[in-house]
Amino acid sequence: MSQLxxxxxxxxxxxxxxxxxxxxxxxxxxxxxxxxxxxxSRHASGVNAGGVRLLGRHVAEVELSLESxxxxxxxxxxxxxxxxxxxxxxxxxAADEKDLETLAQREVQMHQLGYFHExxxxxxxxRERLPFVAPHCxxxxxxxxxxxxxxxHATQAFCHAAKxxxxxxxxxxxxxxIRRVGDSWLVTTATERFQAEHLINCAGAWxxxxxxxxxxxxxxxxxxxxxxxxxxxxxxxxPVVGAVSRPLSFKQFENGTVLIGGGxxxxxxxxxxxxxxxxxxxxxxxxxxIDFFPIMRTASVNRMWSGLEGYMxxxxxxxxxxxxxxxxxxxxxxxAHGFQLGPVVGEVLADLVTTGETRFDLEPLRVxxxxxxxx
Amino acid sequence: xxxxxxxxxxxxxxxxxxxxxxxSAAVTACAAGASVVVLDDKPHAGGQIYRGVDxxxxxxxxxLGEDYIKGQALTKAFAQSGAEHLRGVNVWHVGDxxxxxxxxxxxxxxxxxxxxxIANGAMERPFPxxxxxxxxxxxxxxAQVMLKSDxxxxxxxxxxxxxxxxxxxxxxxxRLGVPVKAVVDTTPKENYLNAAKVxxxxxxxxxxxxxxxxxxxxxxxxxxxxxxxAEALEVLGDEQAxxxxxxxxxxxxxxxxxxxxxxxGVIPNLNITRALGLEHHWCEQQLCWxxxxxxxxxxxxxxxxxxxxxxxxxxxxxxxxxGRIAALMQLESLGFIDKDQRNEQARAGxxxxxxxxxxxxxxxxxYRPMDAHRIPQQDATVVCRCEERSVxxxxxxxxxxxxxxxxxxxxxxxxxxxxxxRMCGHTVSELLGQWNEQPVSEIGxxxxxxxxxxxxxxxxxxFSELAPSHANAKPEVQS
Ligand SMILES: Cc1cc2nc3c(=O)[nH]c(=O)nc-3n(C[C@H](O)[C@H](O)[C@H](O)COP(=O)(O)OP(=O)(O)OC[C@H]3O[C@@H](n4cnc5c(N)ncnc54)[C@H](O)[C@@H]3O)c2cc1C
Numbered sequence: 042m043s044q045l046x047x048x049x050x051x052x053x054x055x056x057x058x059x060x061x062x063x064x065x066x067x068x069x070x071x072x073x074x075x076x077x078x079x080x081x082s083r084h085a086s087g088v089n090a091g092g093v094r095l096l097g098r099h100v101a102e103v104e105l106s107l108e109s110x111x112x113x114x115x116x117x118x119x120x121x122x123x124x125x126x127x128x129x130x131x132x133x134x135a136a137d138e139k140d141l142e143t144l145a146q147r148e149v150q151m152h153q154l155g156y157f158h159e160x161x162x163x164x165x166x167x168r169e170r171l172p173f174v175a176p177h178c179x180x181x182x183x184x185x186x187x188x189x190x191x192x193x194h195a196t197q198a199f200c201h202a203a204k205x206x207x208x209x210x211x212x213x214x215x216x217x218x219i220r221r222v223g224d225s226w227l228v229t230t231a232t233e234r235f236q237a238e239h240l241i242n243c244a245g246a247w248x249x250x251x252x253x254x255x256x257x258x259x260x261x262x263x264x265x266x267x268x269x270x271x272x273x274x275x276x277x278x279x280p281v282v283g284a285v286s287r288p289l290s291f292k293q294f295e296n297g298t299v300l301i302g303g304g305x306x307x308x309x310x311x312x313x314x315x316x317x318x319x320x321x322x323x324x325x326x327x328x329x330x331i332d333f334f335p336i337m338r339t340a341s342v343n344r345m346w347s348g349l350e351g352y353m354x355x356x357x358x359x360x361x362x363x364x365x366x367x368x369x370x371x372x373x374x375x376x377a378h379g380f381q382l383g384p385v386v387g388e389v390l391a392d393l394v395t396t397g398e399t400r401f402d403l404e405p406l407r408v409x410x411x412x413x414x415x416x
Numbered sequence: 417x418x419x420x421x422x423x424x425x426x427x428x429x430x431x432x433x434x435x436x437x438x439x440s441a442a443v444t445a446c447a448a449g450a451s452v453v454v455l456d457d458k459p460h461a462g463g464q465i466y467r468g469v470d471x472x473x474x475x476x477x478x479x480l481g482e483d484y485i486k487g488q489a490l491t492k493a494f495a496q497s498g499a500e501h502l503r504g505v506n507v508w509h510v511g512d513x514x515x516x517x518x519x520x521x522x523x524x525x526x527x528x529x530x531x532x533x534i535a536n537g538a539m540e541r542p543f544p545x546x547x548x549x550x551x552x553x554x555x556x557x558x559a560q561v562m563l564k565s566d567x568x569x570x571x572x573x574x575x576x577x578x579x580x581x582x583x584x585x586x587x588x589x590x591r592l593g594v595p596v597k598a599v600v601d602t603t604p605k606e607n608y609l610n611a612a613k614v615x616x617x618x619x620x621x622x623x624x625x626x627x628x629x630x631x632x633x634x635x636x637x638x639x640x641x642x643x644x645x646a647e648a649l650e651v652l653g654d655e656q657a658x659x660x661x662x663x664x665x666x667x668x669x670x671x672x673x674x675x676x677x678x679x680x681g682v683i684p685n686l687n688i689t690r691a692l693g694l695e696h697h698w699c700e701q702q703l704c705w706x707x708x709x710x711x712x713x714x715x716x717x718x719x720x721x722x723x724x725x726x727x728x729x730x731x732x733x734x735x736x737x738x739g740r741i742a743a744l745m746q747l748e749s750l751g752f753i754d755k756d757q758r759n760e761q762a763r764a765g766x767x768x769x770x771x772x773x774x775x776x777x778x779x780x781x782x783y784r785p786m787d788a789h790r791i792p793q794q795d796a797t798v799v800c801r802c803e804e805r806s807v808x809x810x811x812x813x814x815x816x817x818x819x820x821x822x823x824x825x826x827x828x829x830x831x832x833x834x835x836x837x838r839m840c841g842h843t844v845s846e847l848l849g850q851w852n853e854q855p856v857s858e859i860g861x862x863x864x865x866x867x868x869x870x871x872x873x874x875x876x877x878x879f880s881e882l883a884p885s886h887a888n889a890k891p892e893v894q895s
Contacts, residue, residue, distance in 0.1 A: 080823060087826055193826035197817060229651055266569045271873060315693070318866070320517060324880035346865050377894060379625050408735040 043233055048074040048209070050394055051228055051237035053216050053251050055079075056086035057192075057380060058372045059243035060199035061387025064120075064205065067206035069395055074235060075208065076228070078215035078247075079314065082196040085245055086380065088348040089192045090268055090290065090302045092281060094382045096131045096159055096184035097147075101357055101405035102378075103156060105385050108401075110186050113386035122198035123341045125191030129292070131281040132162065132170060134333060135180045140285035144182050158184050173277045173336045181285070189281055189292050192380060199383070213233075216244075219254040221366065228364040239368045239394050246311055246349035247358065248373025258364035260262045260354055261374045264345040265309040265316035266302065267323045273297030278334070288328040299340060302328050304377065316347040352376045357406055362393060364409040370394065371408050427453045427748055429743070430500075430516055430529035432507055435463020436732045437724025438535035439490050442499040448752040452499040453527060455518055459504050461491050463724075464537055464557070465732045483585070483627075483732070490736065509866035510688050512717055517873065517879075524879040531719050531746040532706070533641035534689060535739060538682035539724035541704075542575065542839050543789060547651025548678060549798040552658075556582050556679035559589075569594045570711050573675035574660055576649065578603040579783040582679040583631040590638045598641040598671050600662055602680065604786050605645050611782035614774065625775070643669060647788065655865055680785040684726050687836050690864040692720065700856040702729055703790065704842060705861055711766070713742035723748060729780075734772055737765040793848045799847070800840040802833020810844070814851055821845060821862045834870050837862045859886065 050066055052059045055077030055392045066073040079082075093113050112119070113126055120398050135141050144161055151159055162181045170183070201208060210403070214230040219240070221227075226240040244251040249261035274297050281292040288303035299324060305322035309315075323345060330337045351374035353359060358379060363369035370393055385401075392399040429445050431438045436457035445452045454461075465487060478485055494501075502520065509517040516527045521848040540557045547553065556575060558764040562867035563585070574597045575586050582599075589596050607880040636642055651657050659672040683704035689696065706728040706887040713721040721742035724735030741762050748758040792799065809828050810818075818824030821831070821844050830844060831837035837844075841861055849856040 063784070080820070081817075082823075082826070108541050143474060196829070201816070317511075320866075321880060324878075328877035328880045331874060338874050341834075341870040342873055342876055343868060343870060344832070344865060345867065346704045 043372075045234045045236055046074060047236045047239060048072045048240040050074070050241060051076065051226060051232075051235050052241045052243055053228070054243035054245055054247075055081035055200065055210060055212065055371075056084055056243060057196045057199060057383035058086075058245075059241070060086075060196055060203060061244060061383045062241055062372065062390040063203035063208040063210075063387075064199045064206065065387040065391035066151070066394060067203050069391060071395065072393075073203070073208045074237070075203075075210045076214045076216055076230065076235060077212050080212050081200045082193050085348045085350045086196040086383075087193040088268075088346060090292075090300055091125070091189040091192045091380065091382050092131070092290065092302075092378075093126065094184075094281070094378065095187055095189055095381070096133060096182065096283070096376040099357060100150075102156060102382070103154075104401055105382055105389070107158070109382050109385035113188075113190070113381070116188070116195075116198070116384060117321060120198045120202040122194070122201060124195035124198050126188060126195070127190070127295070128186060129280050130170075130183055130185050131187035131283060132181045132183045133168070133283040133285050134171075134174065134178050134289075135182075135285045136169065136178055136287060136333075139182055140195045140270060143285055144180070145332065147182075160185070162171050167260070168359055169257050170280055171278060171282065173334050175333050175335055179335065181279070187281060189294075190380075195380075195383070196257075199387070209321040211285070214233065216251065216254075219251070226369070236242055238372070241390055241394070242369070242371045242373055244353040244373055245375075246309070248351050248371065251360070252371060252373070252408065255363055255369050257363050257371070259350050259359060259374070259408055260411050262361075263309055263311055263351045265307040265349055266377050267305050267307045267318050267326075267345065267347040268300060268302045269323060269326070269345040270301070270340050271294075271299045272343045274336075274340055277336050282333070284329070284333065287329055287333075287416070288326065289333055291330055298335070299339070301326055303329060308351055311349050314349075316349060318345055318347055350375070350377050354411065358382070359408045360389065360406040361403040361408065364407065425481050426528040427451045427500075428532060429453075429531045429746055430455065431533040431535055432456075432465065432503065432516075432526060433535035433537055433724070433726070433739075434458070434494070434629055435535060435537050435724060435735060436465065436490060437537075437726070437735035437739035438463070438524060438533065439494040439593045439739070440736045441533050441535060441743040443493050443497045444740045444743035445747060446497040446499050446749045450570070450747060450750060452497075453529070454501045455500050455505050455507050456501070456503060456515070457506050461494055461501060462487055481588070487732075506869055507688070508868050508871050510692050510868075512692055512720075513533055514719065515824055517866075522872070524882070526873055526880040530733060530750060532721070532741055533739070533746070534720065534722045534726055535735070536685055536688055536726050537805055538729060539685045539838060540679060541681050541683045541785065541790070542679040543680050544652065544792045544797055544799055544843050545649045545678075545789060546794055546797050547653060548656065549801045549804075550651055550653050550655070550657045552653070552656050553651055553676045553678060556585050557675050557676040557682075560585050563588065570675050571595050572597045572673065573677050574600060574673040575677045575679070576599045576600040576602065576646070576660060577679040578785060579679055579681040580628050580631075580779070581682070583628065583635060584638070585677075587631045587634045590635065590640065592812070596640045598643065599635060600643045600646045600649075600660065600664070600671075601655075602646050602649065602786060602789060603644070603783060604647070607782050607784055610784070611778050614778045614781050625688065641667070647786065649789070657876055663786050681783055682725065682729055683842060684728060685838070686841065686861065687838060687864060687868045689715070689722055689726065690861060691866050691868060692717065694720065694722070696730070696861065698845070698855070699728060701777065703784065704728070705845070712745035713738055714745060719749075730772070730776065734769060734776070737769055741765050741769075781805050790843065791850055792843065798832065800830040802835050802839070803829045803831075805830040805840075807847070810847060811851075814848070819848065819852060821860060822849065824848065825862060831862050836864060836868065
């Protein structure tokens, strides 16, 4: 067993949330260390669809997502790196009258709350922005600020910026035990021991396991959303595309390749770090892409993959202080939309650690929101 | 919407590849009564070595040599074996659950098998020298494919490299009267010494080796300029190959040529075995990754065997025997024969394989490709042809933290193109070994996934309607 490694803050998990938290803390002069069981960006944060999406966010996330979006637009300068971020707008397509009705209701709700970033499109407007869209598509909704980034590069960018400010990253270290000793946390892996005053759980699809070690039980599930990417195609779509009620999401990158997602899930074995694809479900995504964009008929699939992600029953993350322990915080189970939140999550966690509070309302995201009421 | 039901077949044994290994496995398995399907992307059985042996476009296929013609006996036995042979199909997914998805005339078909034999053979080792990516540069193997399946030849080409296949194709060209501009042999001097150390007495030199020497004599006798121990290779040209530069015998040479054929041996084609998640190891003798196998060819997945050149380079005769041995093992697992029968029937094969090992070690030592021809050192040399990534690009990615193949791939896109890393995987493993100052075995290889080859989106989309879906995709929270 090697020498005890001490820091002010210890972060478990080297995904975008852990790396962003490390960056924000190091920036404030806090001594911070990250332990990662595999390698930084190995999981969801390095293999996701790269969607930087504000459109359609649950109301509990809108404030966070708005602030994060503002950060994305200047992130390359801030981190002195290339995250691959491109503002391309995001359009959700309405395929029928029912979808239009859904959009109208959403608009009322958003306007009442004072949010005006989602703008409805009629059919000609949709066609103007997406000339190759299928004729049956009747309209849609757009968020102008949205776009995409390259997940691996963005996560690495946070990691490198954090390292430049003095943060330490320990890769290949799986946290096996967490104990509260006096006023500090003692965390052990197979070969190392870490001690810190504050502890942050950014363990992604393993977040529930780490959470339990800290004393908080959560009904998290995990799964393996699937993606596929085509070979290069002639340029046909600038905005990122989603659909109001069909499992479809895709984006065409500058090199012409088209990334197709849509939320279909494969099989996950998180203990073995393995996922398996469900080819029937991913085939459905292929069909949807062609239905909405007939030009995709000519596409060839080059690669398919999936990553491990944690989900809460309400599809909202756990973000905030531990319910049971002092000086312990959570940021996990981002339910397949945590990449966009990376910048703001780091800031929130740094605020909580250094000041004990945050300007955001984290009540709907608290770790014990599913705890049974005492009878 | 198509209403055609999904053809869904299940077999005792599915064999991928109809070369010597796959055909002999099929012949053995069928003889014992197993139901066998053999999948191959070519229109005819034969694999690389016996490609088109029963359907040669040439009037005199025997100019291709006795080793080629010999394949007819096996293709005949295979044709009569009763194995179902799916020709011209592209396997795009092999699952660890016995599922095989393949493209057949633009449609995806699904099969399942209790046991799987992977016999998809070898591919040519990448030859990453400056300019190897230019149009006009091809592999010697592709020259063979053109000759065997289309009867096509190319005049005035330069052949560069090392290994029996290189000499064979040149000799075949000469026999057919095709002018060859030059042969630039890159076998380094020390290889002759190292091969001698393997200690294969001349008296025990197998026929095959003598044949190899015969090929070299044949080439020289034909008056083709022959340069030995060539190094510092560089294909010249900006948009298109215009020639080749190299040094040999202490002199610099430059040969003008618009066609350059490169070859430095073959390595297992890993795309199926890697995507299946089989365990692999780095083989220092053959400088390639190989699946971990027991003596019967069984992989780290109990129901999957890997045989022939897909398991490590064993040659046609070795492949033939391995196919038979693996089939016997699986017949026993399936209950068609008992252990005694299995052992009895495999005994002769094991003995033959053992006697081939020396010879293989000799060949491996003699034709071991030089470090400089596998691990490119010049910044401008392209490593990943699909994404056009050079040594300099990879160095930059390495500096940014791309220490292992997958990280380097995510960092630089090297290996993300349509060849699925086939053309750069070994180079990347070895380069990273050098840069990390670690053995290649510690570095590993890309984590691969299906599809094994490009798959039309429309075909995949149609599969969603054909496949009996157990779970209906419902709209998910958006990513
Ligand atoms: C296929 C896919 C597509 C997606 N598409 C999008 C998208 O388009 N837009 C979007 O906003 N979001 C998307 N997401 C979601 C997004 O990727 C995740 O929400 C986000 O990356 C989560 O970041 P993280 O840091 O919490 O988790 P991760 O990146 O999973 O990081 C957690 C890390 O913790 C480590 N860890 C776990 N347990 C331990 C332990 N005991 N000890 C040490 N280390 C440990 C893990 O190894 C892992 O590296 C997608 C996700 C997937 C899988």
